[in-house]
Amino acid sequence: MNTTLLILTQYFPPEVGAPQNRLFELAVRLQKMGIEVTVLTAMPNYPKMQVHQEYKGKLYAYEEMQGLKVHRSWIYVSSSKSILSRLSNYFSFVLSSAWYGTFKVKGRYDYLLCESPPLFLGLSALWLKNRKKSKLIFNVSDPWPETAEKLGIVNNRWLLDISYKLEQHLYKKSTLITGQTQGICKNIADRFPAKKTYWLPNGVDLNYYNSTTVHSSWRKDNGFTEKDFLLLYAGIIGYAQGLEVILYAASKTKQLSHIKYVLVGSGPEKEKLLSLKNSLHLDNVLFFEGVDKKSMPGIVAAIDVAIIPLKRLDIFKGAIPSKIFENLAMKKPILLGVEGEAEQLFIQEGKCGWAFEPENPDQLAEKVMHLDLHKNLLPQYGENALSYVKKNFNRDTIAERFYKELFNLSQK
Numbered sequence: 001m002n003t004t005l006l007i008l009t010q011y012f013p014p015e016v017g018a019p020q021n022r023l024f025e026l027a028v029r030l031q032k033m034g035i036e037v038t039v040l041t042a043m044p045n046y047p048k049m050q051v052h053q054e055y056k057g058k059l060y061a062y063e064e065m066q067g068l069k070v071h072r073s074w075i076y077v078s079s080s081k082s083i084l085s086r087l088s089n090y091f092s093f094v095l096s097s098a099w100y101g102t103f104k105v106k107g108r109y110d111y112l113l114c115e116s117p118p119l120f121l122g123l124s125a126l127w128l129k130n131r132k133k134s135k136l137i138f139n140v141s142d143p144w145p146e147t148a149e150k151l152g153i154v155n156n157r158w159l160l161d162i163s164y165k166l167e168q169h170l171y172k173k174s175t176l177i178t179g180q181t182q183g184i185c186k187n188i189a190d191r192f193p194a195k196k197t198y199w200l201p202n203g204v205d206l207n208y209y210n211s212t213t214v215h216s217s218w219r220k221d222n223g224f225t226e227k228d229f230l231l232l233y234a235g236i237i238g239y240a241q242g243l244e245v246i247l248y249a250a251s252k253t254k255q256l257s258h259i260k261y262v263l264v265g266s267g268p269e270k271e272k273l274l275s276l277k278n279s280l281h282l283d284n285v286l287f288f289e290g291v292d293k294k295s296m297p298g299i300v301a302a303i304d305v306a307i308i309p310l311k312r313l314d315i316f317k318g319a320i321p322s323k324i325f326e327n328l329a330m331k332k333p334i335l336l337g338v339e340g341e342a343e344q345l346f347i348q349e350g351k352c353g354w355a356f357e358p359e360n361p362d363q364l365a366e367k368v369m370h371l372d373l374h375k376n377l378l379p380q381y382g383e384n385a386l387s388y389v390k391k392n393f394n395r396d397t398i399a400e401r402f403y404k405e406l407f408n409l410s411q412k
Contacts, residue, residue, distance in 0.1 A: 112136055115139050209330050314399075328389040
């Protein structure tokens, strides 16, 4: 199949994060299958909202990454959390991607895959879709503006109304709408029954996250002993994760000094959580800076159990946090504070760990202390985890299925 694909996304490596890894891993695999993949993305800046040193001052840059042609265009970044700064960030890349996508990304493309959020990037996608004579695939990893409204990130009614109309128009113009979870796909299919949806889940590279080949000294290097019971959260330290639950649970297990909570990452809520740690006098909670992709397997290998929380909101009942997959692949059971689809898949069906009620520190502390007393349970749940993720969330399999979907679309 001689097919060309242009991926339009605000987020891409060398940034670290869920959409960055997911899109890069999918693109590399599709390229190996014979699809000619080009990426149009922003100057890397996330999550610290600082353009990486080697890209500073540039309006446009071109590079190749494992055979992928990667075009980067200017983006406005600011550490301010105001709605004006957020919109300036989004729309600066909308405009620059449309401009450089027109004049620097040459030729036509069979498909244009646009990553949302940010929803507004769809404006650039519509422009480039027409210029490149492409079929639009709109990939929804978070259903904006619904999420923004329910989280209180956007309260302006005028802006929300415009956003909902844009969402509707983008779906109407799409040949295919892909969703990161089954819940997202169902939500869209229920509201737009005439549109074709496709589940394009996140997953894991089982060769990279492989417990038999990863040898880690991270525990020893950071002063932990083999007797310490380490619980890990690694990822964005943001509002949606509701990470206060970990600190409040830690305050309830302080008397068991060998139980330690490790938080790895950065994000807008980190300073607030550091302040909470100090006010609760939590010597059993340790914060580490975010690390690059190559360092993560060593950290995961060193811990005992991963904690995966989200806030208790209806919109998160269809969410599947990406950090689940790496832990499962490394045979690490999870304590999951996410209701709905994730609990059904990974706890009830996969038997990969244990669930606690979102934002319930008492229940989390109770589960932690139970596992501390019954560490003999961990190996079997670790085996379950690897078996389940290998069967259902292998990145190779995900890419192969999507390749077949693109082939079927090309026949229509």
